[in-house]
Amino acid sequence: MKCLLVDDHALVRDALALLIALHHPRVDLRQAGRLRDARALLEAEPDVDLVLLDLALPDSQGLATLHALREAAPATRTVVLSADDRPETVLAAIDAGASGFIPKASESPLLREALASVLGGGVYVPALAARPAEQPISADRLGLTPRQVDVLRMLVDGGSNKLIARALELSPSTVKSHLEAIFERLQVNSRTQAVVAAARLGLRL
Known part of the structure; x- marks a missing residue:
């Protein structure tokens, strides 16, 4: 790099x-x-x-x-x-x-x-x-699938796409698809915004 x-x-x-x-x-x-x-x-x-x-x-x-x-x-x-x-x-x-x-x-x-x-x-x-919401919400309420929750959890922990794919035994394209779905649910446009949004919503992962 x-x-x-x-x-x-x-x-x-x-x-x-x-x-x-x-x-x-x-x-x-x-x-x-x-x-x-x-x-x-x-x-x-x-x-x-x-x-x-x-x-x-x-x-x-x-x-x-x-x-x-x-x-x-x-x-x-x-x-x-x-x-x-x-x-x-x-x-x-x-x-x-x-x-x-x-x-x-x-x-x-x-x-x-x-x-x-x-x-x-x-x-x-x-x-x-990322000041969390007073009333945390669950991933279910956002319509995230269990696998998307896994991807978001690793993203919040600082994982790169490559690391997420390896850890969850997914292809890079599948990780990308999950991230796109997560961005849509959180109404954000980037990985960094997703991390902040998850924290501010108090998402229970």
Whole structure:
């Protein structure tokens, strides 16, 4: 996997690069400190699989950074890595197309878990961003089949499509079909939105 880390603080980049090299040695990591450098790198290397993006850069701030990055590489998964982990910021980033959100203030074990999830193709969203409903509902009420519940449970746990297919002994196309049905039931458009929706509904899985 090729990953691009975009953060204007060299110390942060170095620390994350060390963490990734230590726990994920097969990741080919690129780095950039400004939005313009990140866009140039993505243009030169369109095979980047994942971008870890800080929203606060010298030449761009806030969600405009995410919009600009996704405009440059719409097919590349982008996970926000930010010090601003307010629920409204997290949800706005997900609505804008982020494939996950990792708070910079995360404790080391949680940060390792989050990185492992997104680098493995899964989803990570901080628990505080998904305030559960006061009255949890069952999957039956949403019309989910038992197998779709299994898929959603693994998705919530950060599983990638490949991992879900292997664990449930399903073909990738079957997993994709189940996810499409889940998205329709939850009225969402992405894996990340599905994870947040399941948590906010208090779904009993």
